[in-house]
Amino acid sequence: MSSAQERAKALAQEMKRAIMEAKTAEARAKRLGDEVLLALAEAKKEAETVSTIVEYPIGRYECKQCGVGSIFSQTYRELPACDNCGSREYVGAEPTITKITPPPPKKYSSGMYECTGCRTRIVLAEDTDELSPCDVCGAYKLRAV
Numbered sequence: 215m216s217s218a219q220e221r222a223k224a225l226a227q228e229m230k231r232a233i234m235e236a237k238t239a240e241a242r243a244k245r246l247g248d249e250v251l252l253a254l255a256e257a258k259k260e261a262e263t264v265s266t267i268v269e270y271p272i273g274r275y276e277c278k279q280c281g282v283g284s285i286f287s288q289t290y291r292e293l294p295a296c297d298n299c300g301s302r303e304y305v306g307a308e309p310t311i312t313k314i315t316p317p318p319p320k321k322y323s324s325g326m327y328e329c330t331g332c333r334t335r336i337v338l339a340e341d342t343d344e345l346s347p348c349d350v351c352g353a354y355k356l357r358a359v
């Protein structure tokens with residue numbers, strides 16, 4: 215076999231390997247894409263549910279069931295059970311309720327975007343008013359997919 219033939223053979227092998235690697239990377243990117251979408255959906259749900267915070271202040275509480283007094287030296291989202299009878303109802307327990315007003319919606323919501331220039335997919339992890347340029351070609355032409 216001539217040296218040129220040898221070289222062609224080696225290059226062919228290398229090309230085959232590169233293609234295999236690209237396929238593996240593509241499958242991995244796809245899987246990561248699916249996972250990131252799930253995580254984003256979860257984050258959105260969380261942001262919607264945490265809209266009020268209930269907090270019981272530090273102070274003296276009296277058990278509604280058995281009348282035993284307890285002093286809570288820390289604030290609670292949910293009052294602990296009475297040491298004496300296990301009840302969770304107290305007299306004089308007035309929680310402070312803080313309502314969290316969600317921030318105004320941003321122009322672009324988190325999710326999967328595609329560059330209309332080079333078709334690269336980009337994940338926007340957070341809502342934003344301004345899109346970044348494409349990682350690959352630098353174009354400011356992302357659209358939601």
Ligand SMILES: [Zn+2]
Pocket residue numbers: 277278279280281282296297298299300301
């Ligand atoms: Zn009690």
Ligand SMILES: [Zn+2]
Pocket residue numbers: 329330331332333334348349350351352353
């Ligand atoms: Zn691009």
